[in-house]
Amino acid sequence: MSITPCPGCGAPAEITERFILASTDGPVAHVALSCAGGHHYRMAADRLPAAPSRPPVPRPSASRPSASRPPAPRPPRTARTPSRP
Numbered sequence: 186m187s188i189t190p191c192p193g194c195g196a197p198a199e200i201t202e203r204f205i206l207a208s209t210d211g212p213v214a215h216v217a218l219s220c221a222g223g224h225h226y227r228m229a230a231d232r233l234p235a236a237p238s239r240p241p242v243p244r245p246s247a248s249r250p251s252a253s254r255p256p257a258p259r260p261p262r263t264a265r266t267p268s269r270p
């Protein structure tokens with residue numbers, strides 16, 4: 186079960202259904218949600234307000250300087266390609 190803010194009143198709304206509708210741009214994920222205030226919505230999933238429970242983004246601790254990938258030395262650029270005779 187997912188909880189998202191109700192687009193109408195901001196109360197916690199429960200996503201009761203997920204379904205796919207075809208569109209001209211291809212299949213679009215839709216959700217049906219019902220909020221604590223009695224609202225019911227069916228809308229595209231990507232039009233939902235920002236959900237409070239986003240998937241966690243793995244973040245390495247930023248204590249170390251980035252030593253994993255030193256910048257590669259750039260090869261010198263030739264200013265001009267020699268034109269063929």
Ligand SMILES: [Zn+2]
Nearest residue numbers: 191194220224
């Ligand atoms: Zn509502």
